[in-house]
Amino acid sequence: MHNLFILLQKEFRQIFRNPTILRLILMMPIIQLILIPFAADYEIKNISFSVVDLDHSDYARRLVEKMTATGYFRLVEYGTSYAQSLNTIGNSQTDIILTIPAGFERDLVREQQTTIHLAADAVNGVRAGLGTAYAAQIIADFNANIRSEWLTVPQYGQMPRIEVVSSSWYNPYFDYHLFMVPGILAILVTMVGSFMAALNIVAEKEAGTIEQLNVSPLKKHEFILGKLIPFWVLGLISITIGNIVAYTVFGIVPIGSYWTIYIFSAIYLLSVLGIGLLISTFADTQQQATLFSFFFMMVFILMGGLYTPIESMPTWAQWIASFNPPAYFIKVIRAVFIKGSTFTDLLPDFYKMIGFALVFNSLAILNYRKRSA
Amino acid sequence: MTDLPNVIETEALTRRFGDFVAVNSISFQVKAGEIFGFLGANGAGKTTAMRILCGLLSPTSGKARVAGYDVYTESESIKQQIGYMSQKFSLYENLTVRENIRFFGGIYGLSAAEQKRKSDELITRLGLSHEANKLVGSLPIGWRQKISFSTALLHQPKIVFLDEPTGGVDPITRRQFRDMIYETAHSGISIFVTTHYMDEAEYCDRVSIMVDGAIAALDTPDRLKQQFVANSMDSVFLQLARHARRNE
Numbered sequence: 272m273h274n275l276f277i278l279l280q281k282e283f284r285q286i287f288r289n290p291t292i293l294r295l296i297l298m299m300p301i302i303q304l305i306l307i308p309f310a311a312d313y314e315i316k317n318i319s320f321s322v323v324d325l326d327h328s329d330y331a332r333r334l335v336e337k338m339t340a341t342g343y344f345r346l347v348e349y350g351t352s353y354a355q356s357l358n359t360i361g362n363s364q365t366d367i368i369l370t371i372p373a374g375f376e377r378d379l380v381r382e383q384q385t386t387i388h389l390a391a392d393a394v395n396g397v398r399a400g401l402g403t404a405y406a407a408q409i410i411a412d413f414n415a416n417i418r419s420e421w422l423t424v425p426q427y428g429q430m431p432r433i434e435v436v437s438s439s440w441y442n443p444y445f446d447y448h449l450f451m452v453p454g455i456l457a458i459l460v461t462m463v464g465s466f467m468a469a470l471n472i473v474a475e476k477e478a479g480t481i482e483q484l485n486v487s488p489l490k491k492h493e494f495i496l497g498k499l500i501p502f503w504v505l506g507l508i509s510i511t512i513g514n515i516v517a518y519t520v521f522g523i524v525p526i527g528s529y530w531t532i533y534i535f536s537a538i539y540l541l542s543v544l545g546i547g548l549l550i551s552t553f554a555d556t557q558q559q560a561t562l563f564s565f566f567f568m569m570v571f572i573l574m575g576g577l578y579t580p581i582e583s584m585p586t587w588a589q590w591i592a593s594f595n596p597p598a599y600f601i602k603v604i605r606a607v608f609i610k611g612s613t614f615t616d617l618l619p620d621f622y623k624m625i626g627f628a629l630v631f632n633s634l635a636i637l638n639y640r641k642r643s644a
Numbered sequence: 645m646t647d648l649p650n651v652i653e654t655e656a657l658t659r660r661f662g663d664f665v666a667v668n669s670i671s672f673q674v675k676a677g678e679i680f681g682f683l684g685a686n687g688a689g690k691t692t693a694m695r696i697l698c699g700l701l702s703p704t705s706g707k708a709r710v711a712g713y714d715v716y717t718e719s720e721s722i723k724q725q726i727g728y729m730s731q732k733f734s735l736y737e738n739l740t741v742r743e744n745i746r747f748f749g750g751i752y753g754l755s756a757a758e759q760k761r762k763s764d765e766l767i768t769r770l771g772l773s774h775e776a777n778k779l780v781g782s783l784p785i786g787w788r789q790k791i792s793f794s795t796a797l798l799h800q801p802k803i804v805f806l807d808e809p810t811g812g813v814d815p816i817t818r819r820q821f822r823d824m825i826y827e828t829a830h831s832g833i834s835i836f837v838t839t840h841y842m843d844e845a846e847y848c849d850r851v852s853i854m855v856d857g858a859i860a861a862l863d864t865p866d867r868l869k870q871q872f873v874a875n876s877m878d879s880v881f882l883q884l885a886r887h888a889r890r891n892e
Contacts, residue, residue, distance in 0.1 A: 277750035281739065288738050479732025486698045486728040488720065489751050642719060643701050 274489055278497030286501060292467070296505055300459050300513040305520055308451040315401040320367040321348035321356040328376035334387075334413050338369070343405050360392045367391045367402050379417070441610045448521045453608040454577045456513040457601040460536060461571055463509045464543030465550065466564045468502040472551035473560040485641045495636060499544045506540040507533070526611030532604060534614065538624045539600045545631025546596070552638040571597040596627045648675045651803050651834045652697060657706035659692055666692040668857035669706060674836060676802070679829045681848030682838040685885050689857040690838040691731065691807060697836070698728050698805055711802045724752070727796030727804040727833075731811065734792050737781030741772055744780055745795055752799035766794050786817030793824060797833065804828065806837040810844065822847055842878040851877070853884050860884045 286292055320338065324331050338344045347365050348356060359365045370388040372378075378385035389406055391399035442449050475481040484494060514532070517523040525532060546567065554560035574581075574588065575597040581589055592598045599620045606612035614621070652674035659667040667689045674680045684690045695701040697710050699719030708715040711725035728734075735744045745763040754762065767776045770790055780788055789809055796804055806825075810818045822844070829835050829849075837848070845851050845865060852862040861868055861884060865877055872880045 273753070273755075274751055277747060281736070281743070281747045284743065285736065285738050478737070479730055479734055480736055482700065482730050482732065483728065483734040483748070484751070485700055486723055486726065487748075487751050488723045488753070642699055 274493045275496055278489075278493060279500060282497060282501045286505070295467075296463065296509055297512065299462070300456075300509050301516055303455055303459060304452060304513055304516045307455055308448045308521070315398050315405075316343055317345055318343055318367060318398065318402045318405070319345045319347040319365045320369055320402075320406075321350065321359055321365045322346065323350060323353045323356050323368060323370040325351060325373040326371050326375040330376040330379060330417070331371045334371065334410065335369075337413050338406065338409055341405070341409060357390075360390070363392070363394075365392070366398060367406060369406065449523060449609055450605070452517045452521055452523050453525075453604040454601050456510060456517065457539075457597060457604050458572060458575075458577060459513055460506050460510050460540060460600070461543050461597050462568065463506045464502060464540045465547035465567065466561075467505065468498060468544050468547035469550040469554065469560045469564055470557055471502070472498055472548065473554050473557050476551075477556060491636065491639060491641060495548065495632075495639065499541075499548065502544055502547070503537070503540050506544075507536060510536050523608065525608040527607035527613060531607050531612070531614045531617070535600065535603050535607075535617070535621065535624065538621065538628060539596065539603075542596050542624055542627035542631055545628055545635050548635035549631055549638065552635055552640075571595060574598065575601050577601055596624065599623055599627075648677060650674065651676050651712075652680075652708075652710050652836065654697075654708040655706055657693070657696065657708045658704050659689075659696060659701065660704045665857050667696070667703075670854075670857075670859050671706075672852055672859060672862055674803070674834050676834055677829050677832045678850065679825060679835045679837065679848045681845045681851040682836060682854070683842075683845055683851055683881060684838075684854030685888055688854040688888070690854055693854070694805055694807055694836065694838060698726060699723055724799070725802045727799070727801040729789075729792050729796045729804070729806045729809055731807040733785075733788060735780045735788060735795065738779055740777050740779055741783070741791060742767065742776045744791065745798065748795045749798045754799065762798055766798070770794060786813045789813055789817070790821065790824065793821070797828060801833065803834040803836055806835065808838055808840065810839065810841060818844070842876065842881055845877040845881075853881060855884055855888045 322335050324335070335346065335349070339346050344367075348359055350356060353368065353370055356365065356368045360368065368388075368390040370390070372386065372388070375385050375387065387410065389403050391403050393399040472481070475484075510532070514529070547564075550560055550563045550567070554563055573579075574584075574592045574595050576592070577597075581592045581598060584592060603612075603617050603620050606617060650673045652672075654673075655671045656669040657667060657671070658665065658669050670693060682690050682694065692701065696703045696715060697708060699710075699715065699722050703715060710722045713719075713721045713725070715722065736747070739747065742763050745766055746759040749759045749762055750756075767773055772787070772791070775783060775787070780791070783791075793804075793806070793809060810821055813821065818841070825835055825837070826847070837844075839845065848865065850862065850864050851868060852859050853868075854860065861871070861880070863871070868880050869875065869877065872883050874880045874883065
């Protein structure tokens, strides 16, 4: 206990004397939480579209008007040549070409059916996918409107219709911030825990001071605890700042309890600190540690369900994601914030996080040597 | 000096890294209060040997006891008995002089009161009263090395290992450093020092010269000079090191 106290005293002194670390701990949650949810938005707006109108009918104009009226689409070109519009796509000036065939109105009235063509610039797959989906929905709506106009004419009234009404639970207005803010909080904790702890230990290797500790009677567990505890505290501080920002900027408070969030954060931090410690036993320079951590962070974030839901990944990727600690934490913290899940609801995830903490820390302790072989 | 106990004893101590024999079957003894110079060109195996004795590196074969403890099985017990000053700078640059001294005293088990007493005493002795609350990083290297050396002595070890302590240090400080080493040895603490400077070898009680991982010569500076018909340690060293196959 005596040695641990001495180590902690030294570690906190060094941290509080390092303005860069303090700024990082303070500013990172604030900037990331404010910047990312506002900027990186799932909603695709301002989709530019070209219309190739070969019909020049009243219905064709109404369809185009309906598209622009939604606010999602911006008409950039209204022409009669598909080839020319393809050129516009090639120049990245338009995202979608809507081709209205000649005889569109006539076929719609006489044959009761017609075909229109949508072409999308799929260089950005998400934009293309969502753009065509929006367009298809608007066209279907347009179709339904026309039918209801004809409903007054008896011979068309027999058409059966199914209307799908959906209600969204927990986040009824699809508030994107409500979804992103807790996820980013989770990533923040991960960064502070793994990255900073790893860099701190490797910095001692670089300076040569770790050697001085290794020739001392200091015990391995004392050294490790002396390094983990400060970053555990910093991680909890950073999540607290994050919670404050979530409340003051976005008005987001967890529906569940803050206690649940802190209990999970405390355990989760132990597992990411274990990862950081493990990285530090492999890396000899801060550069190596940074590259290692960067690699881990990429996998953590992209396979953690922050942006893309894990459920829609292929089975093998889901299997990999099941070994990804941040995936559980992102899930838990979202559940507490958005759904109001309680500690008991999340008990299975709690056990898994304890498991991760034990595994990573044991590996790190096994791999940390006071004496090289 | 012959009646004093041995604090280091090695017998055929060897360390390999793959095919490379860094330390090749070295045997020697160091007595209590002795200043033992460990000389050799770069890459001769000095630092490797020293790291084994400090418990930072496992030996491949051979025997070694430091302060009466076995390096294979009792390396943690050795650690309470030794002081170590590495080639790399070994104090925390972003802690003050006082904080560094108290920290290193603390991890060797000094109580808060002892830490305070010893650090005050040391700061006065080194004449650093004005610098006590300055960050170590802001001090010149010569001062840092003096603090580093004194810090390694706080817990009253039986042996102090100094790995090229005077590299990059000005001649005046090197002289002061030599006086500190003498003083320490007089108090009964053995000094095990590696160096590049042959004038420093002159003040060692005994000197061992390593060539290609093995000890090529081991005796007092005077007798070595006689043996090699040389008037300085520099000349002795050059005669031996000339035949080295390993270079840098």
